[in-house]
Each structure stands twice: as C-alpha cells, then as structure tokens.
Amino acid sequence: MQVKEIDSSTLKKRLDAGEDIVLLDIRSDAEVQQGVLPHAEHLAMHLIPLKLQDFPKDKDIILYCRSGARSYHACAFLEQQGVGNAYNLRGGIIDWARNGYEITSP
Template structure:
C-alpha cells in the first residue's frame, strides 16, 4: 500500500518471538482505542504525536507501525518516509487482523499509554 513496506500478523509474531530487539513497535491509534488492548511491547504514540518523534526514530534500525486496520499506520509510514525515516514497516490489517489470527493482545498500563 502506498509504496511502503508491510508485514503481516504471523510474520510480526515470528519477529517478536525470534528477534524482539530488532525493531520498535508503535501503536498510532487513539488512546480510547488503545484502552481496548494493544500488541505486547508496543509503544503508544497516537497519530497526531508522530511528528514529535521523528528525530528520535531516525536512529532506530526498524519501526513497525500499526493501527486498527492498517490504513492510518500506512499513512504514518508514508509520512515518515517523506521525512527521511525509511526503516518503517506497516502491519497489514492492523490489530484487527492480529486478533483474527488468534495472536495475543494485552491491556495497556495506564502510565504507558502516552508516547
């Protein structure tokens, strides 16, 4: 989608199990959406706060971004690429597909809900 790199839920699950330190996982949904559950070890950075994190993310080797269905996170990936952050990957299908695949979702800690 939009010329960005994508990963599907089973691939991300495998990456989380086998190479957990090789990427940074970012949830760009709203705080209300995140309160319903997040992927394990994801950082909460609502979409409107993404521009504030660009300089920090330039140093990351890989960033996997997700939202509810993969549309907003694809937009975030496209935006980050325009800003020169090219090591971003979109979770195709978002947390909805992740859940449909039977993969685990965790309830966020109240203190970790804002990136």
C-alpha cells in the first residue's frame, strides 16, 4: 500500500490558491498549544477511528503531526479503511516551520 504524501511547499501553494481541503492536526492537545498551521482542525490521532464516518469523500484531507511519522501511519490506517483522499504532510509541522511558513495560535 502506498501512502499519498504532500510536501510543505505544495501544500502552501494549494492553501494560497484557496483550494477547499481539510487540514487535520493529529497531535496531542499539549502539542497543539504550541501552534498550528493556519485553518487546521484538531483531531487527536486516537480519535480517528471514532470519526471515520465524518471524513469527507469529496475533498483532499491533509494530515500532519510533528515530524510526519504519526500522520503517515494515520494515513495508512485511513487507506485501509477505504478513505482514499488522505495525504500525509511529509516532515510535519517541523518541515512547515523550517520553510518559514506561518504557524498560528490554536
């Protein structure tokens, strides 16, 4: 199984273009308090199985965590559950910040 991924610069371009995507921060509550990507929704990783029915089918879902490892596994899980429109943000919020992109308060 191949997990779909997106890099920070591609995500930034898509957000700047106003694309209708779902951006999910799957980090812990404590991590989220340190800052989030603009327009991100918080959904702690352990809640993903409980919220499967809420995932939209008609738009891309970008998941991110701190480094991209947890969100990679979450995307693999979603793919196994038949959610084919989930993408992992490669490098997570660390890579996003390393590129100098905006991080906002939750």
